[in-house]
Amino acid sequence: MKDTYILAIESSCDETAVAIIKNAKEIVANVVATQIDVHKDFGGVIPEVASRIHVENISMVIEEALKKANMDVADMDAIAVTQGPGLVGSLHVGVQAAKTLAWAYDKPLVPVHHIAGHIYANQLITELAFPLLALVVSGGHTELVYMKDEWSFEILGTTQDDAIGEAGDKVGRVLGLPYPGGVYVDKIAKDGKAIYTLAKPKTENELDFSFSGLKSSVLQFIDRCKRKNETFLPEDLAASYQETAFEALLERARKALELYHPKQMLLAGGVAANSCLRKKISEDMAKAYPEVTFIIPPLSCCTDNAAMIGVAGTIAYQHGERGDFALTADPGMELER
Amino acid sequence: MKTLCMDSAHKHLIFVLLEDGNVVASLAQECWKRQSETLFPALIALMEEAHWKADDIDEVVITDGPGSYTGVRIAMTVAKVLCTRKHIPLYCISTLQLYAGMHPHTFVMLDARSSRAYTALLDEGKFLLDEGIMTLDEVKAYLKDKDVRVVGETELIDLAHEDVDFVENFQALRPLARRIDNVHTLTPRYLKENDAYLVK
Numbered sequence: 001m002k003d004t005y006i007l008a009i010e011s012s013c014d015e016t017a018v019a020i021i022k023n024a025k026e027i028v029a030n031v032v033a034t035q036i037d038v039h040k041d042f043g044g045v046i047p048e049v050a051s052r053i054h055v056e057n058i059s060m061v062i063e064e065a066l067k068k069a070n071m072d073v074a075d076m077d078a079i080a081v082t083q084g085p086g087l088v089g090s091l092h093v094g095v096q097a098a099k100t101l102a103w104a105y106d107k108p109l110v111p112v113h114h115i116a117g118h119i120y121a122n123q124l125i126t127e128l129a130f131p132l133l134a135l136v137v138s139g140g141h142t143e144l145v146y147m148k149d150e151w152s153f154e155i156l157g158t159t160q161d162d163a164i165g166e167a168g169d170k171v172g173r174v175l176g177l178p179y180p181g182g183v184y185v186d187k188i189a190k191d192g193k194a195i196y197t198l199a200k201p202k203t204e205n206e207l208d209f210s211f212s213g214l215k216s217s218v219l220q221f222i223d224r225c226k227r228k229n230e231t232f233l234p235e236d237l238a239a240s241y242q243e244t245a246f247e248a249l250l251e252r253a254r255k256a257l258e259l260y261h262p263k264q265m266l267l268a269g270g271v272a273a274n275s276c277l278r279k280k281i282s283e284d285m286a287k288a289y290p291e292v293t294f295i296i297p298p299l300s301c302c303t304d305n306a307a308m309i310g311v312a313g314t315i316a317y318q319h320g321e322r323g324d325f326a327l328t329a330d331p332g333m334e335l336e337r
Numbered sequence: 338m339k340t341l342c343m344d345s346a347h348k349h350l351i352f353v354l355l356e357d358g359n360v361v362a363s364l365a366q367e368c369w370k371r372q373s374e375t376l377f378p379a380l381i382a383l384m385e386e387a388h389w390k391a392d393d394i395d396e397v398v399i400t401d402g403p404g405s406y407t408g409v410r411i412a413m414t415v416a417k418v419l420c421t422r423k424h425i426p427l428y429c430i431s432t433l434q435l436y437a438g439m440h441p442h443t444f445v446m447l448d449a450r451s452s453r454a455y456t457a458l459l460d461e462g463k464f465l466l467d468e469g470i471m472t473l474d475e476v477k478a479y480l481k482d483k484d485v486r487v488v489g490e491t492e493l494i495d496l497a498h499e500d501v502d503f504v505e506n507f508q509a510l511r512p513l514a515r516r517i518d519n520v521h522t523l524t525p526r527y528l529k530e531n532d533a534y535l536v537k
């Protein structure tokens with residue numbers, strides 16, 4: 001069979017990324033221009049700043065990817081792009097760039113949902129088997145996604161307020177840790193013990209998530225200590241926060257496993273890089289559900305990149321998904337359709 | 338020589354297709370905040386009308402600001418990607434130049450929000466007063482004793498509106514456009530660079 005090459009562009013947040021993917025599983029080129037140092041100075045991503053850097057980087061990142069692959073846009077079967085969700089001004093840059101390539105080289109345009117990308121990033125390391133349960137955890141998302149088949153998505157549960165990554169970043173901030181807070185919370189939690197009791201997240205639907213109450217509980221804990229002139233170890237508070245947050249996550253995941261009996265459960269998104277969460281799944285969950293294959297993506301697949309959009313884009317392309325030239329950024333794009 | 342002129346920086350979407358400097362096809366429509374979805378369908382229709390293919394384009398001219406932040410990025414992203422991939426030259430003019438055209442002594446004012454305007458005074462396409470931002474009061478004071486034509490969002494200071502022929506202006510300004518040496522490093526001129534937005 002003829003090989004399929006896809007050039008993919010991802011610009012939904014603060015990484016300008018372009019990748020070239022062969023046959024939905026082989027990375028031919030994968031270039032990411034990260035803005036993290038700029039946003040560190042501001043303590044978070046400022047959307048307008050992110051958009052400005054995207055427009056500055058975009059043509060260079062495309063050229064780098066083609067050079068690394070030693071290929072031309074003419075060699076591609078299609079152009080895939082993250083249409084959403086994400087920051088609208090950032091998405092616009094990637095979408096216009098993708099449309100330009102599709103137009104100038106007469107190639108099909110394939111819009112991709114960012115979360116489908118995170119899920120399909122796992123196909124770079126293993127063959128996916130369906131039905132499948134994906135636990136998507138990132139700065140903008142906390143979702144349980146059920147995939148009955150290759151290109152079908154059903155959202156079983158989602159966060160009612162903060163995303164797990166967002167909550168972690170906020171906890172990091174109140175503990176005086178650098179940006180991105182969640183990463184540093186994980187770092188210091190390794191030297192702490194989960195000895196404090198924090199509010200357990202509750203939701204109406206048993207597969208939904210909520211993290212704003214837990215975040216407030218951390219704030220209240222710190223206030224109480226200050227008021228009573230008591231000291232606490234930030235390491236212990238970080239460990240307690242992670243324990244409570246991830247137990248809430250996995251409690252929902254366990255329920256979903258029992259209700260849907262998938263062959264695989266995979267972790268996806270930026271928070272998939274969290275060492276505590278990885279350990280809980282690869283050790284505790286794997287032991288409790290020996291009939292399920294648990295997939296933990298390598299750290300390189302967790303952060304935003306275009307390789308994942310290229311893999312998902314290839315599957316979408318094979319399933320006949322096409323965007324027309326009126327395609328525009330969709331910051332609130334839905335995964336289910 | 339086929340020239341593609343493109344502007345999405347402010348409230349319009351403008352295309353002019355020039356063949357050796359002559360207008361072959363053109364479009365200038367109000368397109369406030371819809372440039373993203375409208376640009377390619379409109380361009381494709383014009384290219385068909387002119388019987389041009391993407392590969393026929395020899396050079397591109399765009400406006401590089403000031404204007405709406407998103408708007409100015411739309412055409413620039415397209416131009417940066419097209420010109421670097423097809424190895425064709427890119428030229429820029431100011432959005433304010435496009436409003437003034439080659440007319441003598443023309444003051445341009447575009448809405449910069451918060452009772453401010455992007456402003457410049459031009460004479461036959463050349464700046465007599467550099468681009469900047471003025472409050473509307475400053476604009477009124479500046480214009481008080483001047484005998485100049487005023488174009489742009491003149492309603493902001495209760496002046497009668499004068500129509501601008503963007504197509505004619507783009508065509509006339511082509512020889513004045515600045516050639517961009519390194520297209521990859523081109524960024525929009527936003528003019529509003531307060532410290533919080535300074536990108537290192």
Ligand SMILES: [Zn+2]
Nearest residue numbers: 138269270304
């Ligand atoms: Zn992501």
